Amino acid sequence: MDHGHGGMDMSGDMDMSMGGISMTCDGKPFGAMGYGGRVSSWSNHFLAGFALFFWALHWNLNIFKNYLTSSKHAPYTAQTTFTVFGVNVTWSLEGVLKITLSFIGIIYQLLGHGHWSDNVCEDGTEREGHFSITHMHSWENSWILFCFMVSGVVDVASVYLDLPPNTQHFFTAAAFGLNAFMLRQGTYVDMLDDMCYYLMFLAATGTALAMVAEITTPESLWAGVTRVYCTWMQAIWYFACARILYEGRPAWDTMKPLPDMGPAMYVPVVFVMWMNILSFGMLALYLGMRWWYSAHLNEHLRAGCCVERTLLPADDTSGKLAEHHLKASLPHTMRKEAANHELIPLVSKHT
Secondary structure (H helix, E strand, C coil), X not given: CCCCCCCCCXXXXXXXXXXXXXXXXXXXXXXXXCECCCCCCHHHHHHHHHHHHHHXXXXXXXXXXXXXXXXXXXXXXXXXXXXXXXXXXXXXXXXXXXXXHHXXXXXXXXXXXXXXXXXXXCCCCCCCCCECHHHHHHHHHHHHHHHHHHHHHXXXXXXXXXXXXXXXXXXXXXXXXXXXHHHHHCCCCCHHHHHHHHHHHHHHHHHHHHHHHHHHCCCCHHHHHHHHHHHHHHHHHHHHHHHHHHCCCHHHCCCCCCCCCHHHHHHHHHHHHHHHHHHHXXXXXXXXXXXXXXXXXXXXXXXXXXXXXXXXXXXXXXXHHHHHHHHHHCCHHHHHHHHCCCCCCCCHHHC
């Protein structure tokens, strides 16, 4: 309330306008600073972060591996899916995991509250027939998960059907893009929530745009690195949002003892801090993998070469038979790398 001094009444009895406030089914205000609660939960954010953490790690290891084992004969090119945990199957395990986990997530969103999450207020409530603001978020999350489930179906179908080029990339990019759209269009309690989800929107948008860049320039490592980087940031930020929004920490309280925008203003500082930590972490991972492939892959190939040459005819001057025996002697998991290199390679052109 203005007392004529050009300032705001900071007594805690501030008159807050009801304009723009959504209402719950029982007629209570929701969706403005100081009104209502948050409809999501700590567990929702943790589970989303957990899934994205392992997805980002999976992509990161395989993209770096593909780059480090590429050569002029088999240059690096972008991939949508990769072998999961070294399990070689004729179908897309990554696609099946996307379908399964997304389906479980949808069931959890719509039935995890102990009852069906109807998107319309039930008969007998004060706002019967109107959209349920509290269940709206469950439906938003369900449709986002459905996008990823469709992406998984495309991954599996691509194994058996001759789909147009980049179909997998397109559907995965679309899933992240639609996720970003819903994050930005969501209804949030106050400025703290809005800032947290705005930064999540930026990370999800980054993943989608990076995958579009991979479609146009599949030979670009940096497009793949950006995809991984933004996916890592989504995982990290879901964990951070669980901590900021749902653990009741005084540092992030926007209402007690007085309405305070300070926590929201500090959120970008935390985000940038994790961006820097992630940059150093990815660089360390790349250098570690580069050292391993330089030392161990070459050592294995050279040892195999020496053993095989003792078993070859003396007139094998072309080296063709030697190369064949060398590749045949390698474990199955190493044959792909050997096929991409000369008989005794360095780790391609990157050493």
